[in-house]
Amino acid sequence: MQFRNGPIGLVFHTLFILFILAPIVMVCAVAFTSEGFISLPSGGLSLRWFRAILDNPRFVDAFWFSLGLGTLSATLAIGLAVPSALAIARNRFRGREALVAFFLSPLMIPHVVLGLAFLKFFTTVDLAGTYFGLVVAHVILVMPYALRLVLASAAGIDPALERAAQSLGASNWTAFRRVVLPLLLPGVVSGWVIAFITSFDELTMSIFIASPSTTTLPVRIFLHIEDTIDPLVTAVSAVLIYVTIIAIFILDRVVGLEKLFVGKGR
């Protein structure tokens, strides 16, 4: 049964999509201005402000820094999430529900609270402003996202498959590596991706614990905007939007956007 949308639905839909796209298109448009101030390009498009980014290594450096931080913290979070997800998905034990709730608890804590908790903690143990501190904070932040997707994948694995492999003579390790791990892979991949994106885009917690030498790209952009909104920061944001659009197409092909967000790893 295929339903169709009436005219009211389609008008609403058009306005909604305009609302969603307006600010994003705006950033992309203003970035092409040839003026020295915020304005829509009038006398033709100019790449002036995109070239200016290259003369401002602070933004380029922050981009690479965020890329590295996201990769490292997503990988560490997956490393912690996989054994925990297997333990939770394949056993019924006392405290199981509490364990899941504990692992997912950072989702309920406002990022500003996490930020000042880490700032106070790192100052106390003399880790303030260090790369190690920032990585640890990001691991805690992204771990629930990683765990949720790995858990969904792990819950879907039939334990009989592993027993079958063992009864056919596979060692425990072989059965895990050749049977369980491949079945877990979709959850691991989508979990890693959402963890990476969460870390890469995070501002509120990072701004408390970032030091001049550990500044992520969102923090750099935010501090610049707080100071002044100029075509330069607009161009940086526009580049970020283009990169994300490319990533969205790739992700939609490889993982499926809907699965990534709706949270079912199948």
Place this chain on the structure above:
Amino acid sequence: MTARTNPWVLSAPALAVYATFLVVPMALVFLISFFDFQFYGGMQATFTWKNYIEIFSDGYYYEIYARTFGVAAAVTLACLVLGTAEAYVLSRMANPWKGLFLMVVLGPLLISVVVRTLGWALLFGSTGLINKALMGIGIISTPIDLMYSNLGVAIALTHVLVPFMVISVWASLQRINPATEAAALSLGASQFTVIRRVIVPQVMPGILSGAIMVFAMAASSFATPAIIGGRRLKNVATAAYDEFLNTLNWPLGAALAVVLLVATVVVLLSANRIIERRYGAVFNQAGG
């Protein structure tokens, strides 16, 4: 790595990391929220209710909390209406449009909030495009200043958070049997009646869980209020940020944060409870 391995052993690494780097920092925040602060001595390790008394008795902080939860409630209402309607329209589209527009609606979630908010600052501020458009179609006669206004913050936050509402309702809509809608239509119900009596009751768990999520995120939002609201229109998160990094009154900042945390957790847990009690079976299927 077999089913016989003790689950606590497998969870031990993650538990150790959480215990050291989550439980201890959170405990520290609770602890220092009871510390005293002297303008010249800095933080004093004593026990005092001073910070909490200040928050609950000073009109300045009352205003900040009222603004925070007021804006969050308005944003939740806007997201609830817009997001539910859009999810419904999307679910009735045919491919490839369905896939394309789902991507357009969800894609912005992957773009940093700072960048999306910058877009609204450009629309509200320097170029004044919104005002030109509104005056052009004759809705307003004099320009309204959305930059540094609560309305501006609410509009930008709605944009940032509405995709979460769409996902949540979308997930519920996928589980509806289309035959229920067809049956209602064939029995003579109008389209409006079908939406009100057949569709909405079935997706209620998705609407409610989406709304709770949006409310919690709006109440603790930082980037959007900081950029659009500016220095004057503080919310709890930006006020705590100022106490920590500008005034350096950490105990007061910590107390502000603890009150926000407690309020958020209470709202989240009690709302979840109510939903689960009322819609238990449906909610468990719809949880995603």
